[in-house]
Amino acid sequence: MTTDIEIAQQAKIRPILEIAEKVGLTEADLELYGKYKAKIDMTKIHELAAQPDGKLILVTSINPTPAGEGKSTITIGLADALNRIGKKTVIALREPSLGPVMGIKGGATGGGYAQVLPMEDINLHFTGDMHAITTANNALAALLDNHLHQGNELNIDPRRIIWKRVVDLNDRALRHVIVGLGGPIQGVPREDGFDITVASEIMAILCLATDIDNLKERLGKIVVGYTYQKEPVTVADLQIEGALALLLKDAIKPNLVQTIEGTPAFVHGGPFANIAHGCNSIMASKLALKLGDYAVTEAGFGADLGGEKFLDIKVPHLKKAPDAVVVVATIRALKMHGGVKKDQLGLENVSAVTAGFANLKRHVENMQAYGLPVVVAINEFVTDTEAEFQQLETLCHQLGVTVKRAAVWANGGAGGLDLAEAVVAACETKEANYQRLYQDEATIAAKVTTIVQKIYGGKTVVFEKKALNQMKTFANLGWDRLPICMAKTQYSFSDDPTAIGAPVDFTVSIREFVPKLGAGFLVALTGDVMTMPGLPKKPAALKMDVDDQGNALGLF
Template sequence: MMAFKTDIEIAREAKKLPIQEIGAKLGIGPEDLVPYGHDKAKVSADFIARQAGNKNGKLILVTAINPTPAGEGKTTTTVGLGDGLNAIGKKAAVCIREASLGPCFGMKGGAAGGGYAQVVPMEEMNLHFTGDFHAITSAHNLLSALIDNHIYWGNSLDIDIRRVVWKRVMDMNDRALRDIVTSLGGVANGFPRQAGFDITVASEVMAILCLSNDLEDLQERLGRIIVAYTRDRKPVTCKELKADGAMTVLLKDAMQPNLVQTLENNPAFVHGGPFANIAHGCNSVVATKTALKLNDYVVTEAGFGADLGAEKFMNIKCRKAGLAPAAIVIVATIRAMKMNGGVKKQDLGAENVAAVKDGCANLGRHIENIKGFGVPAVVAINHFAGDTEAEIKACKDYVASQGSEAILCKHWAEGSKGIQELATRVAQIADSGVAQFQMLYPDDMSLMKKIETIAKRIYRADERLADKKIRDQLAQWEEQGFRDLPICMAKTQYSFSTDANLRGAPTGHSVPIREVRLSAGAGFVVVVCGEIMTMPGLPRVPSSESIMLNDEGLIEGLF
């Protein structure tokens, strides 16, 4: 059996160019790059502002079927497609999210692609990178400290300490901090209250940074964050606590997008990383817009399956930023099709054409949903060595029956050479102008009607279940002027339904709404369906147990 190199081994062998040479490919001079070492840099805000008059390139979204333990490879395909476009003579860049330390040391591993379709420096990207997440953590926790400090020194805003909704954050999986009690130990330590921690990627500050156009916009959005409610239920904002200015100062550098490179020395913007459940799961607006001003094609991704990531990309990110995708790629694997068809993970190695056909229903539902946005969809079959010709043909035939096309991609093993067919087809679609992008719902639709629209049109649910308390809360927010906000559904990523075990393309299910949260700064209403963990825990055997420095001082175990 052929031995494959690990992602980190491949990344370590990369022939990286100095970041100034990557910037030069985009017309960014060294004076407009803020270097972090030799192979990564931030693009200055002044340079970005000067590109405002440039024509935008074509935006290509990479999304996927619902994730399975079999693996799909969405980021790998995003990076591979960017390299593929450059290989066929197009000027293209990729835009992806930054990696969180929590999943990196937990069980997911890294988030820089894989095989010969990676962004480098892989180790730094998966660890501290340029410090953006640390800045977001610090800004968030400054606000947390100011809330308790305000209460300690007299509470002139009349904050009800039972109704403080702003938690603290850290970029690590730590279940022990989900629910805590603060300020124990006597009068000098303040007023004891129940509190908790979320992971940094679930912070509203993260979502705000990723949706802001510039520092002025950032500060305005930070100021609108609702941190608590008074005893008579009036919201208390970040601006009323006078925290928005200092938070913006902490985020000044983090607002500048990061420029790195792929293994094939093509430009990659890596910036921001909001949760794809509790937030919108896309890289920053400023990175995407900057890339569009400097390239003919920009390949970006959205978190999890298309029912979460693509839906939020279009209904939240595109709505807020005035963007429109010219083409969409849906990533699938034969292994995942078999798993959706009922095959267990340990049995995926055996050929099973019937299971592939059965599992394709999940893919078909995503194709149909994407078409509902008026954008043509192409399926990328991310190739695994064990895939058989009969299984691949079954998937291709199914996709053709849905009025779309599936293209086999071997970028993991071959880099850009293995994905040029997809790159050529995607460029043709993007250039054809056939996309007629449309939102799923208008701004002025009621909040509950927006929820119903997503539940029925994307999830194919028969109904949504919401008790009177939730309906009254939505009605109150509409009266307060928040009716025009989009909806951010927080549900399991593993199914179209809210039941993680319901694979395929289920119908006849309901969407129970457990709670609703107003992210007034980010500008959306979060609708929590089922149990959504905003502070994950570590698995029984976390990845961190295998991560270490070897005798040469190189990192091992990061994948």
């Protein structure tokens, strides 16, 4: 079978100027990164601000399984299909992180004949955005440690520094380190640690900023630690927000690329949804809305994570709610949620589809609770049987939701025409009446409890001692009005990754909160979720290589 990278390398890629012309952009509006990639000039972004928004389609999914769901593949294939039926459509996607690319999850450029190109560049170094975010994050860490070494004018308590260094790789050995060893000239010894770059608050800030001035303002609000008197210390106190913004002046500009079928795609920003807010940048989403009649975007992992965060964190800043939500599933993944082992997924099992439907049902009902029309997309596999799909179709109809199969991996946009028609019908015949899950005025505990009970299906929340103390402190500081960004396993509605399907009446434990004032939310750490992943026993990197012509090999 032809691999994703072979399909991508055999595809006819068009000069990026041709793609730009499709949505009315000229060479003067672009900053070219070779023939096939470009960033959008800030002047053009400001000019487009007055343009009306198109329809917004949010693609999300069930809880991921080792069987795969193909959310990005459906997002790309759906956009290609919408263009095929005459709807001018633009995509907004997240950038991949090298952590999962070289680990186990893979990249984020779709698959088969529903991919964004150039696939190799996007999955590796692309236009340098990840490097810029990593550098800005670590420049802040270096300047902070230098402040301690040079006399500590702000009276910062080294034991209460919460800012970590980052690297764009899965490296468990860096989760907990000690810096400053080696004597007085080497700095102030203290405990430190590394997160993966996509978990950096600077990544979240880049994705929520609306322009450079807003970027600089948000950077200044970052809390890096506390004084000996337990007062918060910010980047603005260190007077370095300008320097950090300078390092991000190009990274803030959205990247324009294309699908195999030539659909314009903005690929920009890449926070994980299990440890951050999981959405591409507001600026990229806005460009897609301004330049297309339809903008198709996705949120990371399942609708309990990326979907909820898109609707409760991103939408208030984007100032545009989705006109429809597409929830992606596969027959294989539903059978896995129904208790079938991975090596048995190729066998017909209608009862397992029925059991696993509970996971899909909860996600659909959650999205409907926001007042949004929902369409279910089934990413087809050759092992799917007609009996399995007919049962799924019956269950979806009982739920009052349209379900369509999509064969976009095998057939590109042509395999998603039925799905595209269903999405257009949902936008045109059903009114979106968006309502947020909770209000800013609610307490921190109430917001967390609302998410756990209404989205996850849990019963209670246990706040550990540190979290309880933080809630009191944050309320005194006025931070309790911020939205909540849950850091939770992606594999389950609960904080237990083994609890598949649709568990009920469980308890979620919150061990601590991390204030992200620049991003504008509080991260709630559940269970033992990690902000620096580790590599598997056999990482994907073992199969990767490059030939003597510089062509990537083994990259999916």
